[in-house]
Amino acid sequence: MAPPLLILRDIHLTFGGTPLLTGAELSVSEGDRICLVGRNGSGKSTLLKIAAGMVEMDHGERFFQPGRTVRYLPQDPDLSAYASTLDYVNEGLTEGDDPYRGAYLLEVLGLTGKEDTKSLSGGEARRA
Structure with missing residues (x-):
């Protein structure tokens, strides 16, 4: 185990x-x-x-465990400082992350990355 x-x-x-x-x-x-x-x-x-x-x-x-990453997903994320969902997600990436990881993750969650953060539904904001 x-x-x-x-x-x-x-x-x-x-x-x-x-x-x-x-x-x-x-x-x-x-x-x-x-x-x-x-x-x-x-x-x-x-x-x-x-x-x-x-x-x-x-x-x-x-x-x-060393080498593992722990991240926190807020209940009500504030995306107002970002123009798009991709900008928001890319801000959370760390050095060494694949530069395409943000776009890939958004696609898996049904988002394009081009969404305007000011017009997102609550569910879309949490997915981002």
Whole structure:
């Protein structure tokens, strides 16, 4: 059995004196499909932001396999600074990514890359 790609262990985070996460744990292995379920404001998105390294936890351990990439997909992406969906996607590519990767991924998701970001539906924006 392969080791997990991502491990979050004993995660604690407090906002303004109120604990948001207390002892949260998450392990993701290759091929896993996971679902986080909880009430609004319970810390689901924050836990994923911790996994992606976008939010610092107060206490706990974050590990992901070296050589792997962790990215965060926001619920409501802001594409307003970009003229097209391809511009937005290309901004998220890293050095060493194939320069055609953005166009390929958009095509797989049913987009051309030429879409005006100001006229996208919510679903199209999330696909981008």
